[in-house]
Amino acid sequence: MAKDKIAYVCSNCGQESAKWIGKCPSCGQWNTFKEIRISNDTGQMAARSAASNVRNARNGEKNKPMRLHEISSKDVPRIDMHDEELNRVLGGGLVQGSIVLLGGEPGIGKSTLTLQTILNLTDKKVLYVSGEESAQQLKMRAERLLDVEDDESDDTARKSVQGIDNLLILTETSLEAIFNHIKEVQPELVIIDSIQTISTEDVDSSPGSITQVRECAAALLRFAKASGVPVILIGHINKEGTLAGPKILEHIVDTVIQFEGDQHYMYRILRSMKNRFGSTSELGIYEMRKNGLRQVNNPSELLLTQDHEGLSGIAISSAIEGVRPFLVETQALVSTAAYGTPQRTATGFDQRRLNMLLAVLEKRVGFKLAQKDVFLNIAGGLRVTDLAMDLSVIAAVLSSNVDTPIEGGWCMAGEVGLSGEVRPISRIEQRIAEAEKLGFTD
Structure with a gap:
């Protein structure tokens, strides 16, 4: 041996x-x-197992080379997820045969979002494979998501869950057993929660290891491409904020979606980091409630709920992420530095861009901020990358520095250059229309 x-x-x-x-x-x-x-036999065993899985998925159908003009690109079939925010981030729906990686911090709501979405897919047979929770725990979560009140009897709860015939729950961590169940039930969508808990017998290492994650993800990818059944993988992120596991995992999948948010805030952001079938600049916004996640179709109204009239250091800006305009509240606090080196802190905004804008104020405008602490915050826990936020950041900093509030009807958007000029921005009509809907006139 x-x-x-x-x-x-x-x-x-x-x-x-x-x-x-x-x-x-x-x-x-x-x-x-x-x-x-x-093991010396690991490579050969993994290759044989992968080939067997692909053959089972294809059901004997042979693949052959095709000329480019013979390939049909019209009406690529997509699955409507019955969730406007998720459909927007996916590029219009879930593409059949695609593999999607959904990442996020523990407890942020990845499993809740996935289970809540597939509960609405009544026309698709879904196989939910859980390696972390038991079937009883998933049923309790489903009852909560179906808005079953605490004072209702257990019989009422069973009736509300009993009407869901399309969802199949499987608690399994063996990849070979999962493929056997897939071959038996023939699902139209497969959910793996999570990829770090799945292991294959062909790799001699513990679940969650680099080799296990890579081989299991590659086998699921081959299955999805051969059978046309989409697969959603749920993954954890490490302490650095990146997806746990080998970097090749992000290259294997078609779409990488990150679920972001602070557990102390009620809002959750669904952001596309990679998408072969759509834009990566789209985002979806949800509000966390006791019975699940609620879509936020108009985030501007929720992000600007409090009245800050008469307070300095607050400016309203019209930002765009993807094709979606919304109003953002920029908060700044400028104070005398208590120590020798002043602090520069930004939450929800690029730290390096804040330093650049402060340098522009020093050099071009003449404001002395070298001995001042500057704290910047984007309200609501959002992280915005739109360059049109420059003008509101500068306005909030100046307002806090001179302790003078900005008039309530003002909404601003503009990119600031190194020479101090305000540069034109894209989609100005959409930004103005969004501001006018909420009563901003200047």
Whole structure:
């Protein structure tokens, strides 16, 4: 019997090495190489298993080369998720045969969003594979999402869940067993919660390891492409804020969606980081409630609920993410530095761009901010990247510096250049229309 081999794999990008290396030559990260044990038969077994899974998914159908003009690109079938925010982020719906990776911090609401969405897909047979929660826990979550009141009897709760015949729950962590159940039930959508808990017998390592995550994701990708059944993978993020597992996981999938938000805020942001079938500049906004997530179709009204008239350091801006305009409240606080080095802190806004705008105020306008602490916050826990926010950031900083409030009817948007000029921005008509809907006149 041949001895197993020892190899080292980068936990960030998946780069392999025969010996331990301090700095990864591929991604440049330090202390990311982990030791793994490779069986001599692992590669052949994984290849045979993957080929078997693909053959089962194709049901004997042979694939052959086609000329470019013979391939039909019209009306690519998409599944309506019955969720306007999720459909927007996906680019119009879930493409059949695609594989989507949904990431986010623990407890942010990934499983809630997924289960809530598929409860509305009454016309599709969905297989929900859970490696973290039991079937009883998922049923309790489904009852809560279906808005079952606490004072209702258990019989009433069972009736409300009993009407859902399209959702199949499977608590399993073995990839081979999952494929057997898929072959048996023939679902139209597969959910894996989460990819870090799934393992295959062909890889001699623990679940969640680099090799396991990579091989399981690759096998699910081959199944999705061969069968045309879309697969949604739920993944965790690490302490650095990136998706846990090898970096190749993000390259394997078709779409990477990140569910963001602070647990102390009621809002959740669904942002597309990669999308082969749509734009990556779209975002969806949800409000967390006791019975699940509620879509926020008009975020401007919720983000500007409080009356700050008479307070300095607050400016309203009209921002656009993707094709969606909404109003954002920019808050700034300027105070005398208590220590030798002034602080520059930004929440929801690019820290380096804040430093650039402060330098423009120093050089071009003449405001002395070198000995001042500057704190900037985008209200509501949002993270905005629109360059048109420059003008509201400068206005909020100046308002706080001179302790003079900005008039209540003002809404501003504009990019500020290094010479201090206000540059034109795109879609100004949409921004003005959004501001006028909420009563802004200047």
